[in-house]
Amino acid sequence: MPKATEHSLRIETPPGDVNLVHELLAAVWENSPEVPIEERYRFETALIELASNVIKHATSSNGVSCVVRVQSTKGQLVAELRDTADPGDVQLVGRVMPDDLAESGRGIPLSQALVDELEYSQDDGYNLWRITRRFAS
Amino acid sequence: MDITTRTVGHDVAVVTVAGKLNIVSSASLREVVASAVAAGRLRIVVDLNAVDFIDSSGLGAMISGLKTARNAGGDLKITGAGDQVKLVLQLTNMERVLVSADSVDLAYADA
Numbered sequence: 001m002p003k004a005t006e007h008s009l010r011i012e013t014p015p016g017d018v019n020l021v022h023e024l025l026a027a028v029w030e031n032s033p034e035v036p037i038e039e040r041y042r043f044e045t046a047l048i049e050l051a052s053n054v055i056k057h058a059t060s061s062n063g064v065s066c067v068v069r070v071q072s073t074k075g076q077l078v079a080e081l082r083d084t085a086d087p088g089d090v091q092l093v094g095r096v097m098p099d100d101l102a103e104s105g106r107g108i109p110l111s112q113a114l115v116d117e118l119e120y121s122q123d124d125g126y127n128l129w130r131i132t133r134r135f136a137s
Numbered sequence: 138m139d140i141t142t143r144t145v146g147h148d149v150a151v152v153t154v155a156g157k158l159n160i161v162s163s164a165s166l167r168e169v170v171a172s173a174v175a176a177g178r179l180r181i182v183v184d185l186n187a188v189d190f191i192d193s194s195g196l197g198a199m200i201s202g203l204k205t206a207r208n209a210g211g212d213l214k215i216t217g218a219g220d221q222v223k224l225v226l227q228l229t230n231m232e233r234v235l236v237s238a239d240s241v242d243l244a245y246a247d248a
Contacts, residue, residue, distance in 0.1 A: 018160055022190070041221040048192050052160040100234045103200050106193035113228045 005031045008069040016055035021048055021068055032072040039135045043077045046114040049107040050129050054083045075137035081129040088127070090120045138162035140169050148211070150178035151241050155187035158195030166195070170202030170213070179211025182244040186217030191225050199235055214244045 009024050011017065025044050029035060035043075051068060058064035066083035095112060098105035112118050117132040138156035145151055150173035154166060170181055181202060185191075203213040216238045218226065226232045238244035 103197040106229050
């Protein structure tokens with residue numbers, strides 16, 4: 001039976017380098033070789049979208065710190081992003097893809113389409129994003 | 138990520154991207170396509186064979202390139218999308234906007 005693993009990192013913005021999240025996930029996949037390739041694509045894309053969103057919209061006079069935590073257990077991947085950015089007006093319900101020729105606005109609806117659950121909350125002054133993807137194992 | 142450009146014929150630019158097309162690298166792709174169009178290479182092919190990851194900012198860069206090319210009377214097509222790229226194109230309904238050619242050579246074969 002696959003073992004449960006947990007990996008985490010902290011991103012400071014600026015500069016905010018999303019490639020660190022790719023590196024974190026490379027370590028996750030190395031320790032969880034049983035995760036099917038399409039599930040890796042789905043989870044990695046959703047998580048990168050959220051991390052990019054935090055980096056892109058990081059507005060705070062003192063810079064923004066984001067802790068990314070990824071858990072891999074049997075048949076399930078979970079990621080949490082906890083960041084110190086100013087709370088945004090985040091709308092998750094009813095998000096749809098923008099017009100065909102729009103150059104932005106696809107990140108959140110794409111993330112929602114990729115995973116089973118995408119949640120956002122504010123907790124003790126932090127923004128908390130959480131994605132969950134379940135798959136047959 | 139690496140981006141290289143070569144010219145085919147008198148007005149086709151083949152833009153070959155390698156690596157991850159994400160928020161870090163998408164600005165470079167925008168600039169490369171805009172430069173090609175400004176130099177008169179109005180028909181763009183973005184070769185994605187060596188791209189192992191794309192996100193919505195990478196899509197945005199290609200849509201920017203498509204609009205830039207069309208505004209100048211040209212076009213932009215893609216080729217070589219791998220499984221992750223295809224998944225993102227499907228879920229964002231971009232397959233019909235970013236037209237995919239079977240190969241670089243076939244992208245503008247009928248023009």
